[in-house]
Amino acid sequence: MKVIVEELHARGHQVSVVRPKDSWDIKETSPFYTSITIDMEGVYDEDFAKTFISRLLTILRRGKKSAWTRFQIEKEYIQKASEMHQTNCKILEYMFENKDLMQSLQDAKYDLVLTDPVMPSGAIFAHYLSLPLVFNVRWTSHGEGHLKIAPSPLSYVPLPGAQLSDKMNFVERIINILTFAFSEFAIRNYITPHYDGLLENYLGPGVDYMSLFQAADLWLMRVDFVFEFPRPTMPNVVYMGGFQCKPAKPLPQDLEDFVQSSGEQGVIIMSLGTMVGELPHDLADEIAAAFAQLPQKVIWRHKGDRPATLCNNTLLVDWMPQNDLLGHAKTKVFISHGGTNGIYEAIYHGVPIIGLPLIFDQSDNLFKMEVRGAAKIINIFTMTKDILLKCIEEVLHEPSYRTNMQRLSRLHRDTPMKPLDSAIFWIEFVMRHKGAAHLCTDSYRMPWYSYHSVDVMLFLIAFVFVTLLTFATFVKCLCSRVCVRRKMKSD
Structure with a gap:
């Protein structure tokens, strides 16, 4: 969201951002927006994120890969999602009861509401304030963005979590349908019931939770079909996958010196994202031992104790300019957890991936890249030094990985308009025309039959x-x- 907010500011728009007082990823002061800070603790603070992810990693590591482990993980997801939505309802109720706040929002005469629908707050306030609604979306509070607005035949549209392609055999189609049934059960029993009373009290009777999303004017979808499998879509969906990607900037001098010291062998970079604080010591030691046997230099974003097996060819950093490193001519391989931002940056710069998926949608993301021949996946919880070393050498020396990724990069870049420019155009389009009703279908108002x-x-x-x-x-x-x-x- 930060990328879009900064671009809107650069084009002369005034942006107000609603945030809880303890938000760790949305700062209260910024030259790009005005904060409206809610005097309540948020849904997803830094401690919550770290504790939750640590719990998931413990389950995965203890249970390895089994049906029981998968059940435990899904149970943990559902419980935490239910807690988050319960807290979110309290924040919404607090805001609705704050008459001065609500009056100030109405008096401001905003042009639209821009929100990420992973939480429904933005959709609820857009309805309350009678404002056009634009989503910056890949996930909603009830699953992948397309599922409630576009036809999604389960015969060839794989559900998130199923790790299936768009070419499914009979058994895989059964798995896909069961995944859909489980997801619908969880949503209807652990998410939407939290909002029933709130919607009736503040938006009036007859306001359906799902219709708040389906009535959105525009869906800015963080999707590119270079990465995603083909599927049906709708006129009010605008695709902007990889909108945050940009040409690499020069590296800081100390980092540039380290990269140049790699010579012809080049550099490998590794990052498991901002959510994972640190890996278990024995696992970090296995990774460091594998790196020690490589002729390449390695830049590893790592927090925690220094691994005992670390060699001087590996540089540990708390933070790295990931996009700039991926765009460097000497970068050979990207070792990643499979977050979408990192994957799109790797596609943009044509760098093959070694995937170590941990949680959420990461396994699905990396599976899509592996199907396209641009990535190799390792189970991090059964990984040893030799497994990792063999995988790195395969991706380094088998030309098809880089060839396939560079082909995806050419496809991704070959567009008439940059994804970010397209996103801003359509946001401004909705502002100019007070909505985009002509692009929206009313099919969601029809009964299922x-x-x-x-x-x-x-x-x-x-x-x-x-x-x-x-x-x-x-x-x-x-x-x-x-x-x-x-x-x-x-x-």
């Missing part, structure tokens, strides 16, 4: 049945009369 034409099919079946029955009765009567006449003649 009308949407799927069940009533039409039943009517046609009934019509055919009645017609056939009438015809059969007519033939039967006709035959009876013929038989009677023949009998009378014979008598």
Whole structure:
């Protein structure tokens, strides 16, 4: 969101950002926006994130890869999601009851609400303030962004978490449908019930939770079909996958010196994202031992104690200019947890990936890259020094990985308009026209049986049945009369 907010500011727009007082990723003061700080603790602070992720990693490491582990992980996701939405409802209620705040929001005469629908707050306030609604989206509070607005045939649209491609056999289609059923069960029982009372109290009766999302004017989808599998879409969906990517800038001098010291062998960079504070010591030692046997230099974003097996070819850093390193000519391989930002930056710069997925959608993301021949996945919880070393050498020396990634890079860049420019154009389009109703379908207002034409099919079946029955009765009567006449003649 920060990238879009800064670009809107650069084009002369005034942006107000609503944030809880303890937000760790949205600063209270900024030259790019004005803060509206809510005097309550947020849904997703830094301690919550670290504790939650640490818990997930413990389950994964203890259970390895099994159906029971998957069940425990899904249970943990559902419990935490339920807690987050419960807290979010308290914040929304606090805001609605703050009459001065609500009056100030109404008096400000905003042009639109821009929000990430992973939480429904923005959609709820857009409805309350009668403002056009634009989503910056990949995920909503009830799953992947397309699922509630675009046709999503489960025969070839794989569900997040299923780790399936768009070419599924019979068994895989069963798995996909079961994944969908489980997801729908969790949403309807652990997420939407939190909002029922709140919506009725503050938005009035008849306001449906899902319709708040489906009524959005515009969906800025952080998706590029170079990365995602093809699927149906809608006119009010604008694709801007990789919008945050940009040409590499020069590295700081100390980092540039280290990179140049790699010579012809080049550099490998490794990052597991901002959420993972540190790895278990034994796992970090295995990784460092594998790096020690490489002729390449390694830059590793690592927090925690220095691994005992670390060699002088590996530089540990608390933070790295990831985009600039990926764009450096000497970077050979990117070892990543599979976050979408890092994957798009790797695609943009044409750097093959070694994936160490941990949580959330990371396994799915890396699976898509592996299917395209641009990545190799390792199970980090069963990984040893030798497994990692063998994988690195394969990606380094098998040309197809880099060739495939560079092909994806060419496809990704070959667009008539940069993704960020496209996103800003459509935001301003909605502002100019006070919405984009002509792009939106009202299909979500239809009952399910009308949407799927069940009533039409039943009517046609009934019509055919009645017609056939009438015809059969007519033939039967006709035959009876013929038989009677023949009998009378014979008598």
